[in-house]
Amino acid sequence: MHTEAGDRAGSGGPDLRHHPDLRHHGDAEVRDDGSALVDLAVNVRADTPPAWLREHVAASLGSLAAYPDGRAARAAVAARHGLPVERVLLTAGAAEAFVLLARALKVRRPVVVHPQFTEPEAALRDAGHTVDRVLLRDADGFRLDPAAVPEDADLVVVGNPTNPTSVLHPAASLTELARPGRTLVVDEAFMDAVPGEREALAGRTDVPGLVVLRSLTKTWGLAGLRIGYVLAAPETVTELERAQPLWPVSTPALAAAEACVTPRALAEAAHAAHRIAADRDRLVAGLAEFAGAGVRVAGPAEGPFVLVRLPDAAAVRHRLRALGYAVRRGDTFPGLGEEWLRLAVRDRATTDGFLRALGRAVTEAA
Template sequence: MPEDSVDRALLRHHGDVDARPGMLDFAVNVQGSAPPDWLRQRLAARLDGLGRYPSAEEADAARRAVAARHGRRPEEVLLLAGAAEGFAMLPRLAPRLAAVLHPSFTEPELALRAADVAVTRVLLEPPYTLDPETVPADADLVVLGNPTNPTSVLHPAGAIHALRRPGRIIVVDEAFADAVPGEPESLAGFTAPDLLVLRSLTKTWALAGLRCGYFLGDPELLSRLNRGRAHWPLGTLQLEAITATAEPAAVAEEQRRALGIATERAAMIARLTELGVHVHTPAAAPFLLLRVPDGELLRKHLVDKGIAVRRADTFPGLGPNHLRVAVRGGTEVDQLIEGIRTAGL
């Protein structure tokens, strides 16, 4: 897509803009308003040490914990101040042509365009199935989400492997993979010289304000991404959060949470469908893509009712009648259903 036809303001739009304080929040995909008590206690216990710089030993411990969690070597882990930092690093790979699969999270495309990297959009049509043949053969960087935001589609690992070509790097954004029971189709444990997997701790552990994530990949690729980075790129609390959430007990809790999300998602799909709302299925992530007759009118009506949903027309390939809603529990869904019903669409 030509640079002059791209609206960067739309690419910069995120769900937090749609949710004002005090609103019932279906716009942001973070689970809960704060980390669980045990994680808060781990972080609080480190407060007295904030007067000193984070040590190399602490960073190494976090890398080892993440590596053990995914069955990889510590040198295959690059710790990040949130997944957004990882996207900002992508231009350091110096691609000639980056292909970004859409509809999907827009931050990677924005980061690449801001660095004057040539970008082509590969627009997937409903049901948003990944067809490797639609990606231009000369694209030497391919970026996609799995499961994909906002469609909630989980692509087969085999289809992602089929994207691989000599001289091409594949970047898979797995920010929501830990919310899928068993993490099927994840490539986090797969080692290859042309594959980078990005993980975020923001959503499952309610750490949006702390900014924690990591890249998994070949050490040579990680070295290229890490080049020119500031000293002490992560603080003490970030390193503690990454270490804590990679431990076996936390991973087990993560999977219990994923099972709960799956149950809530199925119930939510049934209720929205019964109301006459089109919900894109199958859905695998902690959010759902809706299509309604007048999305902008409905969104404004819900705002008047104190309910925030995510406008989805900022995602390439989607329009004003698409909305994204986070998966929530029954009480919250009751209010969403009532809000949609009273809109009279």
């Protein structure tokens, strides 16, 4: 039986019980009615995967009669981060890693720092754990205060940059959370969209209990292929691997993993990160034009998406849908409410079209 735990406000405030739909994700916004919508709801880079990656994955299909062999891909990921292969575990997307952590690790008091991707908490609850929440505050810019995390928490999960707030926490703040006997899980699914991957912990071996999760589905447009990985101490990798089924990552996904960590791919991802930053600046500047209507961007945003607060957000979201644009509702994230929307960063033309639609939606919803 799953037990609902009390929420802890970021500064140690009162119990703030909230029961959002933890299994609602952005893809639901673009498939509910089958209409052709411009997608600002899903945080996957547009116009991906690139042709060279599609061709590389397609070339692997000739090997489908053989069972998957992940050794080459695992070695490639390890080399990309300067780690021994014993510190790498390939997974069917980062989402599988959350399930493995929830099932394999023996923890007494797991804590999830919210607002963030809801799958870690959902996986922990499904595995029978009682989960405490630390809620970061809008008034504090959703910044992490390490002191807000209970000292006896033996599993702490935090995203960086955080979905949906787009906050990039300093690496020093995250490492303050490390303790002997505590597993510190840092979800870096969007870190490769940050220019220079500043504040990244991937590749660090000096932080006790550190587990870093990475996804290759966001930057490379591989959500349908399911590929990610875990970076952790060898003993943790071994525990998680025992909880995996045999051959958990398909041959095409392994081919993609190997390709996405080559020097060519890393250079392309770095270029994309700078382009995303420029496109995000344009989106944020355009949103600032609606400040008089009560539209406000949480920030500073550092990820490939922005979190926006505005009056009548639910009505605006529905009106945007009628105008052909899908955005992500915010009230399914613990710590947020109906006044929040998350917007994926898109190219200049898409952003300009969206901002025109937003102007109509805000006016008509008023």
